[in-house]
Structures are given as structure tokens and as C-alpha cells.
Amino acid sequence: MDAVLYTHPHADHLNGIDDLRAFCYVKQGAVVLYGNAFTMDNITSRFGYALQPPSKVWDKPVLLPEVVDGPFEHDGxxxxxxxxxxxxxxxxxxxxxxxxxxxxxxxxxxxxxxxxxxxxxxxxxxxxxxxxxxxxxxxxxxxxxxxxxxxxxxxxxxxxxxxxxxxxxxxxxxxxxxxxxxxxxx
Ligand SMILES: [Zn+2]
Ligand SMILES: [Zn+2]
Structure with missing residues (x-):
């Protein structure tokens, strides 16, 4: 798992975001998040600590938000x-x-x-x-x-x-x- 498609920022869809840390830790790399500007603004204001460069011990998620407003390619x-x-x-x-x-x-x-x-x-x-x-x-x-x-x-x-x-x-x-x-x- 190396990317997440977000639908919207209600708690029942978004509040598992901290669990993405395990995936970042295992791959020692960032996870890409895709969503609309509304959702990404919400994630940035509520979970800004997860949008920072990794620490040495990967103790927080390291996420890369990408706003999309049309079809795109991810990994082919x-x-x-x-x-x-x-x-x-x-x-x-x-x-x-x-x-x-x-x-x-x-x-x-x-x-x-x-x-x-x-x-x-x-x-x-x-x-x-x-x-x-x-x-x-x-x-x-x-x-x-x-x-x-x-x-x-x-x-x-x-x-x-x-x-x-x-x-x-x-x-x-x-x-x-x-x-x-x-x-x-x-
Ligand atoms: Zn909802
Ligand atoms: Zn819902």
C-alpha cells in the first residue's frame, strides 16, 4: 500500500490516518494522499505533523498530499x-x-x-x-x-x-x- 484515495474529511473516513505510519515505517518512505482541495486543506490543518519530513525513527506518518481535479496516473x-x-x-x-x-x-x-x-x-x-x-x-x-x-x-x-x-x-x-x-x- 503506497497511496490513499480520500473521499472527504469526515472522521469515519479520515481518523485512521495515523495508522499510515506503519506503512511509511516499513517502506521507509512517504505515502501519497490523493483528494480534492477541500479535503487536503482539512488534512493540512488537522494533521500537519504528518506532512513533515521523516525523523530518524519514522515515529509519525510521512504523507504527501496531492490535490487532483481530473484523471491521473499512479504507478501505471x-x-x-x-x-x-x-x-x-x-x-x-x-x-x-x-x-x-x-x-x-x-x-x-x-x-x-x-x-x-x-x-x-x-x-x-x-x-x-x-x-x-x-x-x-x-x-x-x-x-x-x-x-x-x-x-x-x-x-x-x-x-x-x-x-x-x-x-x-x-x-x-x-x-x-x-x-x-x-x-x-x-
Ligand atoms: Zn461523510
Ligand atoms: Zn461516512
Whole structure:
């Protein structure tokens, strides 16, 4: 692991950042972070100590933030950021090949929908059953899944009240419920 794609700076996505220290220590090198300017500004103000040159003992993460606003290459891999709205925050999804990861969103702009054609696998926000101002509820998730038309849509980021088997029974063909430890062949 030598790079991290950040979607946005909410604690449930960002506060594991200190654990990147172990990867820096093992490789004795920096880890690159990719994200939008909003997220990188937040990381810089909250975790500035992790953006410094390494000490002799690598006792802190050594991270290299990179703001991206369009497709880029990392280590020969083409990666496309997908701008999303997450309540009032500008958030990113990510597309690599024919897979896309769209967590934490309340709206997908038309220009971003255009970046989501021809997907084999779509991971999609589905917070709860009834909706929430900054997330998709189950029925909204199904509507976006149908609009995007991926061959396979995996629902993610559910609250604990959504039970796996009960929710699975409500999913139409092509939509499934993600779970911890799920592995997907791409
Ligand atoms: Zn969030
Ligand atoms: Zn979240």
C-alpha cells in the first residue's frame, strides 16, 4: 500500500490516518494522499505533523498530499476522481477501470454521471432505509443504481439497523448488500 484515495474529511473516513505510519515505517518512505482541495486543506490543518519530513525513527506518518481535479496516473494505474455532493460538502468518488467507489453522497452531478458509464462494479452509499440530508437512503440508492446501470451494484456504508438478509431480500437483480470482508474480483 503506497497511496490513499480520500473521499472527504469526515472522521469515519479520515481518523485512521495515523495508522499510515506503519506503512511509511516499513517502506521507509512517504505515502501519497490523493483528494480534492477541500479535503487536503482539512488534512493540512488537522494533521500537519504528518506532512513533515521523516525523523530518524519514522515515529509519525510521512504523507504527501496531492490535490487532483481530473484523471491521473499512479504507478501505471489510471484513476478518475468523481465529484459528488455530500450534504453541503464537495466529496469525491473514485473510478479505477470499470469499478467505482461512491460512498457518502447525497447527489451526483450530471457531469459526474457521465464519468460512470460502462461500470462492471459500483459500490454505492446506502446509509439507511428512510434517507438522510447528506446520504442516500435505500430507495434513492436503487434509483441512482438504475440510472448508472452498472452490471453489479454493491451497497455500502449502512447503519447497523439495516440487517443483511432483510435488506438483501429487498434488492432487485444486479444490486447486492456489501459486508465486512467482501472481496470483489475485478
Ligand atoms: Zn461523510
Ligand atoms: Zn461516512
Amino acid at each position: 494505474l489510471s484513476i478518475t476522481p468523481i465529484p459528488l455532493q455530500h450534504g453541503s460538502w464537495p466529496c469525491l468518488g473514485w473510478r479505477i477501470g470499470n469499478a467505482a467507489w461512491l460512498t457518502d453522497l447525497s447527489h451526483i452531478p450530471d457531469e459526474s454521471l457521465a464519468l460512470l458509464q460502462g461500470l462492471d462494479v459500483l459500490f454505492l452509499d446506502c446509509l439507511n432505509m428512510d434517507g438522510y440530508p447528506s446520504h442516500l437512503g435505500f430507495h434513492q440508492s436503487l434509483e441512482w443504481a438504475a440510472r448508472i446501470g452498472a452490471r453489479r451494484t454493491v451497497l455500502i456504508h449502512m447503519i447497523h439497523r439495516l440487517e443483511y438478509h432483510a435488506l438483501s431480500a429487498l434488492c432487485p437483480p444486479g444490486v447486492e448488500v456489501g459486508y465486512d470482508g467482501l472481496r470483489v474480483q475485478l
